Amino acid sequence: MGAAADEYIRVWAGSRLLKWALERYREEKQGPLLVTASQFFSHLTNGHHAKLLVDPGDTLRLISRKADGSKVGVEGMSDGTSDQLYLALRLAALELHMESGTTLPVIADDLLINCDDERAASSLKAFARLGQRLRCSTSRTTST
Secondary structure, three states: OHHHHHHHHHHHHHHHHHHHHHHHHHHHOOOHHHHHHHHHHHHHOOOOEEEEEEOOOOOOOEEEEEOOOOEEEHHHOOHHHHHHHHHHHHHHHHHHHHHOOOOOOOOOOOOOOOOOHHHHHHHHHHHHHHHHHHHHHHHHHHHO
8 A cells, every 4th residue: 555655646747837837948948929819918907817827737728827826728808808818819820920020900890899998009009019119110110
């Protein structure tokens, strides 16, 4: 019985260590889209959500680490917060395309319908930032 308990503890500890190492690796090696979307999402939620992560579980799913350290999946977010998450992903994709020299059209409908006034203001500031970057990148390409 003692040998079986020792083996169980060894396997359990190894499993926990492997899960921790995988989560740490994923956090450090996240793609540029997720990093940029995390920045947008934090801004859009006024810092309430600090970082986007990929859940290290069996299926890949997006989760958010809140400012208090807790984690929440999309299914646990309010309608307004999940709308802001998808907006952050779209803005990040647009920004990354701009960095590669490609501009994409933006079609938006009812983007801020589920936002409170503070988060709506943060969303408008994010659009202004993106517009400013677009203006700067197009003036560089037309002046060269």
